[in-house]
Amino acid sequence: MTFNFFDNDLTTLHDKLAAKEMTAVELTQATLDNVAQVDPQLEAFIMTNPEAALAQAKAVDDKQDFTQTLAGVPLALKDNLATEGIQTTGASHILEGFKPVYNATVVDKLQAAGAISVGKTNMDEFAMGGSTETSYYKTTANAWDQTKVPGGSSGGSAAAVAAGLVPFTLGSDTGGSIRQPAAFNGIVGLKPTYGRVSRWGLFAMASSLDQIGPFTRTVKDNALVLNAISGFDAKDSTSSEREVPDFTAKLTGDVKGLKIAVPKEYFGEGIDPKVASTVKAAIAQLEALGATVDEVSLPHTKYGVAAYYIIMSSEASSNVQRYDGVRYGFRADDVKNLEELYIKTRSEGFGDEVKRRIMLGTFSLSAGAYDAFFKKAAKIRTLLIEDFNKVFADYDVIVGPTAPTVAYGLGEEVDDPTAMYLADVLTIPVNLAGLPGMSVNAGFVDGLPVGLQIIGRPFDEATVYQTGYAFEQTSRLFEQKPAIAKHTLS
């Protein structure tokens, strides 16, 4: 048996497992078989871990405790989430063969809920990139068109869900790395509020921006996964002690009276007109459901990309310094002294995009440049936060496109970093302000999905989900299947 998850949401899977229509071992094996059959066309996985997955599935079958929705449900993890005893590389050569001796907190939480990780998904090297093409290991294809990029950096996690290989995955989002690939693959991807989910075990790119979040096909599934991974963690002092609500609580389909703000800057220059009109149609649909919609201004949006690339690269340059070949991971051969060990290991171990960001960040933090770059970027960040605060004083959510375009061709932009960086213009401000943001499918342009981005107040993921759910349940776009999923149904 192979199993495609396209027609099974988390609740359905749970009910089937609880009713013993299938065992967790059967489901896990079928998932692994399906991945083995389909993934060569997609290359969403860096590796699968059948032994560990089947052992976990057996433990769930033995226990027969299905009080938790995720018990016995398969998933996959972005390869920058530490998994004990299972290779975790961040898609970098420098961590090839590295097996952590610890789990990320989200991995522990999912295991405690009985969920079963079948493998590690492809990504841009250390999450640096927007197309999953900077991975050392492989290039992943878009679930809707295998000549197109899946987006990034969590491209493997997004494509795997869109193709129905697993019902959900986790990704990480520093400047759009969950929302943009979710948009490109026509699924639901949420970056939670900064501090909502523990970062312990997430291989840091930019510590003040990184958040882990779920990819699912439906909004409700997404909320269910977020329920399982949220909460304060004593091991992450930037995680919030706020109580975690039930994120499914507001999934009524009702948005009457909801106040929606639409920033005019999100429809400015560089936004593909077809993308803009698709998103506007989606917003009109929300209005038709009873929400009020007003145009607003987030005047500092245009400075977001510049501020982001300084702050992100500064933090990243410091965070990846630990990959030095001394204690773990790849170490270059034939070195004569310590300096050579560092230089050769890091020259051979890192790809171009990582090196580019190390250089940008090292420069921005250097004594002569700090005030003009890092410090100024930090000030812009404050202005962006103020922009959002002003709007959120009067509105419940902010909506707009997730990305300026639909998925582009593989290899098209990888050599033009500036173009790639500008593609993050709509997602970056959300990270800089630490807000929750979600992408849901808004429709299609030339057969490729367009993302509707919904941004909420800090820690108000529930209202983001409420908005997305109301749209999704009326548009029912999640029922549209990419060819790769139709093909593999068994």
Added chain:
Amino acid sequence: MGTGNFETTIGLEVHVEMQTNSKLMSPSPVHYGDEPNENTNVIDFGYPGVLPVANKGALEFGMRAALALHATVSPFIRWDRKNYFYPDNPKAYQTTQSQTPLGTNGYLDVQLEDGCVKRVRIKELHVEEDAGKNTHGTDGYSYVDLNRQGTPLIEIVSEADIASPEEAYAYLEQLRQTILFTGISEAKMQEGQMRADVNISLRPYGSDQYGTKVEMKNINSFNYVRNALYFEEKRQAEVLRAGGVIQQETRRYNEPTKSTILMRVKEGADDYRYFPEPDLAPVVIDQAWIDKVAAELPKSAAERQHDYVTNLGIEPYDAEVLTQTLAMANFYDATVVAGADAKRAANYLIGDVNAYMNKHQVELSETQLTPEHLAGMIRLIESGTISTKQAKQVFEAIMTGEEPEAFAKKHGLVQISDPAVLLEWITTVLDANPQSIEDFKGGKDRATGFLIGQLMKMSKGQANPGIMNKMLLEELAKR
């Protein structure tokens, strides 16, 4: 002064390891002398995805040092990363406080040899992580031990107020004692718990600009600091007198030759790319927290000396001896609180207890002695229950953990002061030694000595010698 026409300017940056239970940013224990890498975890190793959690206790220890040095505790601190590559620095950054030091604008009053008091201003104090240790084996490999990695340090930065090697030495001595009395560190030099970075420059008298400074790092002996400074003072003066220029350089002190050796010439400042540590939230320190720490801060040596002299009638010199270590001073205080006579307690600690510690090469905390037992023994002496001679036996016993009263009872070390009993013994001894009575009457003082010896024998040493002497003389007079 061997410097001719130059004025010496010295600044010191002193690192003290704080003896918290766990490290500054990880739960690994802080402990010296264990097997390499025993006291480490994934955080200390800088594995991917691990996160620091700041040790609140280490901040409080840092606040103690700041308060003891009269510094202003900052109401808001945030952690910064200092970036550099080295194998003993696994994250490739040290967590420190570069922008918002925990304490600023303090001072330390230093007693100089000539009796003057010199006030050295403290520019700032900050809490940061210690590095691990690299060792280079004879087998061609280098070894990394991360046990020390992440141990909390307090760095105490003085202003360049120190004018001579001797002042630097006195400052370090005074600083060490001040730190000891905060209870945050034993500041053991041989274990590297206290290390000094030294800056020294010379300038012509009257010049309003400092000369170019030379830096010497990580010296872990006050004598070495003094020697290094004497050497540098002389070397720099010679260079300047010969019309030469002092380069901004880092030198190393070499003890066998008592000289300093050039390590590297600095061309501008190192660029450590400091920036706020994004993995840690800033810390707000309100007055209530400062007050709580201030209340927990042990009294300083100077305050205690003053108390001992004015309230307990202790000689100033003895008061100084009692406050050489925090352990001794605390022990003394507890002994007095437990009801011991203050002077007798001081004498025992300075005399017998110190002698015992020297003889057995142990710290006070390593003996079995408790303040309660010492006070108990002193009470037995004060009440006349045991003689000072018997006390010697009791002292040996309490040093091995015995309870003094129980020990004295068990071994019959009880002094008999009852006049009726003493009179009976005196009568018996006098009756049996008429010759001695004759001798006494004939003016031979020795006779009383013999009689006391007989009485002691009879009482098995338990007779109270004071009362017995007095009664014996009375009885002799009656015969």
